[in-house]
Amino acid sequence: MACNDDWQVAGRRKGAARRGKQASNLKQDSHQVSDCKPDKQKIINATNELRGEGFWMEWKDLLSERLLPGSSEQNGKVSPQHCVCYGLGHFASCASARYQLAMLLLLLETLQIPAGRCSVYDPVFSESEREALEELGFTVLTENEEGKRGVYHPTLFYLMHCGKALYNNLLWRNWTPQTLPKIIIIGNSFHGIQERMLQREFERDYSFLSNIVSACDETPLPCSPRFLDVFNDTALVRFPLENLNKLPECTWADPSEPLYQHCQDLEIIQKEKRS
Template identity: 30%
Template sequence: MGAPVKNVSSDGEWTVVLPSKRRQGRRKPKPKVHEEEEEKPWKSDDLEVDPQRQARLKKKMEISINKIESSKFYTALIEQLKSPEVSDQFRLVLGTETQLQMVVYGIGSLESYESPRFQLSIAILMKREFDWVVNIELARREALKPTLFFMPHCEANLYNNLLQANWRMDRLCRIALFGNSFQMYEEQVTVDPEVIRATKRIIAARKITSEFAIETVSDDYFPAFHDSSWHFFSSGLDSELPLLVSEGS
């Protein structure tokens, strides 16, 4: 998943604060100290198949998928994706291809938390809704073909690494990215050198990025999708990538 930002938290990760549900206004992603999770640490014997555990998780996912599918939030999301301004962006990403690969990162514990289940539910439902979305997988790759990167609430350095791996217009124009708002990162420019390093390409890419904010509609989905946006990268003739002095960092 790429090297984490150092010296930001006790375990070396840089991530995003989940605001409270009190209001749904757009908020800025911030560095935070990694919170302790409810689940137990992974152990090697977790590789053993537990049918009852699998059944419980499957049931939880079915409940989440059904809840999302019948929600006003999902209806609004699909309407946004089918709107001319957003669907045109996807057509530009597809180019002459007929299918868009989906790569999924940053999904948290499906057993312990509802928000990750909601996030994965959206990815699954999108694959069902659109026949041009294929190949959901927990991986990252260079965009050699049109690819949807589904990265809800990932650490800033992961978006940065994805951009670095594809830092050329003939690759970026093949990418549709669902993740933290790049605009929010730009608005939160700091003097911290580690944060600057983690967001360098995010900020640099802003001038070639078309961003469409997600409306969470109800409090139920605010923790899972707040400050999330669709991002598309311009392939116009006047599009130029910023030259970054330090390519290795």
């Protein structure tokens, strides 16, 4: 990807989800290589800019209320101790990706998660981007997990505009009513994904998403008009045990690893397809 750091105010919300999808595909293009070095000052400026946005203050209040220990709403629910971020994209050259990185920094600060407990990965990262993330204190993964990460501690997954297969793989890898409550997602609305797909294709290709959508606790996260292309269709998604226990027992029987044989546009880079 050539260095293109232009930033424009987003227009009306109509088509925002579609533009977000296009942005996701662009970020996930394995043939694009960023030749730009990250500008630390731009990251700092983006973080400070978001910090002053009214919609961020709404995010902060909501997440503090629902996820931090001792909050009135939390009521025994898990608070994330670790964080995983997939699919960030070329934040050195892409303003949208840089704002998403800035938001991640604000989330870690608010939820009191040290940067060293946040693992980040995108197969398109350049070497200079990996180095910049390490300098910020992040743990930069070296293997493409395709979202198939097992969870052992309460973990926040930050998955902005990621492909549906990434969410589906994460659910498959942790497909028990004991483990799913440890997963907290800030990313695409599951209900939004369902609404934009034919139901038969949703059930056939992304069975874990389709089986869990009725049991997840989903809270839409607001956004200002200027940042619609960056944070549109974003939600806080949790999996309360009381909801999971209402699903039929057969839901949890022998989950087979997803293969996506019928998907022409998978929206993620699979590790076997990269040299």
